[in-house]
Amino acid sequence: MKTSGYYQKQNFFFVVFIILFGLGNNQSVFAFFQEQEQAYVQYKGDVVDSESNDPVISAILSISDTNISTVTNTEGEFLLKVPVDKINGVVTVSSLGYITTRVPLTDFSKDEYRIKLKPSVIELPQVNIEMPGNAELLVRETLKKKGVNNINDHLLMTAFYRETIKKRRRNVSLAEAVVNVYKKPYSSQQKDEIELFKSRKSTDYKRLDTVALKLQGGPFNTLYGDVMKYPEYIFTEETIDEYSFSFDQSTVINNKPVYVVNFKPLPGIEDLRFSGKLFIDSNTLAMVSASYRLNVENKEKASTLFVRKKPKNFIVYPTEAEYKVDYREKNGKWYYGYSNIHLTFKINHKKRIFNSVYSLDSEMAVTNWEKINDNNPLKPKDRLKPSIVLSDEASGFSDPEFWGAHNVIEPEKSIESAINKIKRQLERGGSS
Template identity: 60%
Template sequence: DNNNKIVLMVSITKLEEVNVVIPKSARTLVKETLRRKGENYFGDPTLMTAFYRETIKKRKKNVSLSEAVVNIYKTPYSSEKKDAVQLYKARKSTDYNKLDTLALKLQGGPFNALYVDIMKYPEYIFNEVTMEDYDFSFERSTRINDKLIYVVGFKQRPNIYDPLYKGQLFIDAENKILTSAIYSLNITDKELASQMFVRKKPRNAKVYPTDIAYRVDYREKNGKWYYGYSNVLLEFKINWDKKLFNSVYSMSCEMAVTDWEKNISGEVPKVKDRLKSSIILSEAAIGFSDPDFWGEYNIIEPEKSIESAIKKIQRQLKKSNTDGGESIP
């Protein structure tokens, strides 16, 4: 409107020569990437500190928010042993009055985000059987941090009717490393999708998901890659008997690794001190509440990014680390 002029300066970037062997097919590339996880990702037991947040909204209104600092005892990527998680500090803010007659709860807590680590838990999306139920294709390639990245799209085959996933895998072309993945559940059958995610509901209500989406990002340190961040979004619609209007809820969770160190001894917490994959964090947070830990930032700010929350408690997180830990900026 003000007739502004924008001047662009010419800039030339010389790219280094890279020898890339083009894979025979997108499926072959994905299989090779999964096969090489033992050599490309952390091979030592690792103790990670992570910040976790989950929110529940009724349409656009916040109903519940829980945050926690957790210790993740990560096993090597070549190991089939599952990671152990220990709750360090937690807090919550819940207003169930906004939920009407329905108390919506998210089961699984940090495990919802942790199991999105495809390279550690490929069986949840690409196991030996389901791998053949997908079509893989090369999409546009891109460059991230001066590295050539193949973008591989995947979706379930037309003759497969069970709800599977569709999305994109970002793979380092030279080293066959998954650097990121963005995908969602293909909700072709609402009833089947509901059985996958709804554990308990009122008799006079039909609950089914309308959107289930995931993202995972990996980081690199000294030539080895590891889980760095993930998020999950779940949206549900609830139709009540004898009610004209339905209810729409969204549940989201995300987790970011803030520090890590090699767990040389391989120690893991006792079973009684570990979180169960069935945990409901909003209920478990009571026993781990510590206003002194959260300090002056004890007021939960639901609209702030997880990065903003991490920066505010960085000093407390550093105090909780043992010597030799690596801090993630």
Template identity: 55%
Template sequence: MKKRADFFKKSRAGLVLFLFILGFAAPLGATDLHGLSNGAEYNEYKGKVVNSRTGDPVASAYLVVDNTNLSSVTNSDGEFSLKVPVDMLEATVTVSYLGYQSKSLPLSYFKESGTRIELDESVQELDEVALFTSTNAYSLVKKMLKKRGENYLNDQTLMTAFYRETIQKGRRNISLSEAVAEVYKQPNRSAKKDDVALIKARKSTDYKRLDTVALKLRGGPYNTLYIDVMKYPEFLFDENSLDNFKFSFNKPTRINDQYLYVVDFEEINRNLPWYYGKLFIDAESLTLVKATYSLNVDNRKAAGDIFVSKKPSGVKVYPVEVNYRVDYRKADGKWYYGYGNAQLEFVVNWKRKIFNSRYKVNSEMAVTDWKNTSEDKIKKDKSFIKPSVVMVDDVSGFADVDFWGSNNIIEPEKSIQNAIEKIQRKLEREED
């Protein structure tokens, strides 16, 4: 547990509280680290992925242009934006999500806006599939960890990724930071840590003058990278710490053409905050395809000590919900980190106030393109960030609506987009 506490504190996955005396944050700036858009030599397609039976949006569905590394992810409203080079008009796009039958569609099916994609739920009974031969969940997880070096990309990889970080107070969005990043992803068996450079970034923050506390997430994109349990297993469990957990089989499932074991796990020692969750393991290759896990934070004092790095006197701050998710993608027979998400909810309780405040922090990263790189030593410039970065403080913003260029991003949720428009109007009024 000490290693885990050190991870959250020293690896900058905790939260920092500061007294906030100033009014609004500075208006959106315009200092580009690597230059602006690289030209409009692409077509952009927008639409929505829904459940074919109910019409409900399918969040975090994966869209990939076949035979390429180009991809995107739907937002919580099921909406997507996919940018494809103009010379790829004959391409095919595959849309998939766990628990649904994948669907391949010609690019000609997609429109500039209003594309509707319906996914059918998977209803096949999987209990009798011959691939499911493991009878011991503990042994299966151990084999999965032993194969993490051979099942995943084993070269240094340069990934293009989109990162988004939102902070809510109650139901009101008060901060949004977004960035296109270059991630220098190291092989799973390498002791080297991943590096991140921000290529494009923007932010907008709306702290009321009467607010006395501003909640800030320290770590930025690194928070979503450290969720990669195949690269950083020591922060959840590794081959040497499995005895600290209980593992059991849940009902198996399928994603695309892969049959998956579903393994539930929970930590045995519950004196301090403890982990529990699900592992989705490919039945044939024993590869971890997806993991969803949470930290039980019923022990408020211990949880607060782990996550809260600094706070004003006279206030109690503690997490009430901590959830993580990581998805892996497959290309050329190898798997790689594709999506990471961290959701945290905190209570701020002032000593002499009747009502407390609730903050929700959501950070997510989606890999939208990647290529192998042979660079042994990375030449770092000012675009590289440290794991201690605070996005709302340390990143310059951009107001150019065409700023993202050909980079694939996650469509903003309606509530976030509306909040940002309100923030910008307030900033404009403040300047008048």
């Protein structure tokens, strides 16, 4: 079995962690462009299930007739900043498995506004592509049609990125950024480029003890979760035959019927492989969403894939690796809109009884975009490197109006309290 090419591609995506002994020099300075902020109105609220009142996570809120959007956080909360010339517009609220809702901005209250989405589950007949009911052929056909179903132009996307590191249940490091993503056409083999526009961080170094975790790659890790642009990070020509595919119960997105396809490695496959679900529009066969996880039961192989550096007396290996990507549709074409990664690591010291558990969550949401001329490439000096460690580039959380008119993901209450706590501890310790 040939796996060298597979792992060479995988390493570019998945070797993301640096485990460091000692903290060294943690001072960093980041200068960013000055911008002319457009006047805007800010709306806050939450999105919940109309039957259970449970929060709807990663629901998309977009302003009709624009490319402006945001997503809800893990508590269903949102923060939407709308230019003053769009305040009479309509917000479209959608999420996988729910009936899409349209709400005029004039209906939003001055304080916080609750939006209730109704669940919707439908049954679809078996799909017929070459062979009736063949889920694998459906997936293959979906991947082939990326140049047809996805926006096949050069795009300049404004996106918000966040990464959070926790030691067990406590937040110890937070980094955020607004980035410009230069998205290449889906039919192109060119890789997307990223420009760092603004960034900030808070880190509680006292809670990191003698081990610091840093995510190498930053926004690139979430961007490469775009399985339509980068299918080789999950399925290669050699490995797609090593998966089994089956249909699950169908659902809806944007009031359109969606096929749900399960995939998992065939029995006997020993190499690291993925399992998960693909959500495919039943009419166009466009990819709507994907959620998947990497099998990390083989600790030695998984550690080799993820861990770049570690102290000599430490054993470090991942226990969870989960991924999600959502696409959005405009004028019949789909584009990358949101993705997140959840990683959990266990760290054992050879001379200690107890271990440490760290988790890292990173997410990126596209909040605006426009088509650009392909003759305007990003200058080399402005390109973010895939090897970036964002927490080394960013500065503090001192300015509450730091993001201005940029749409960002509303911080969870736990993150907000963690930021304040970290700031107080750093101030007492004389750090910055």
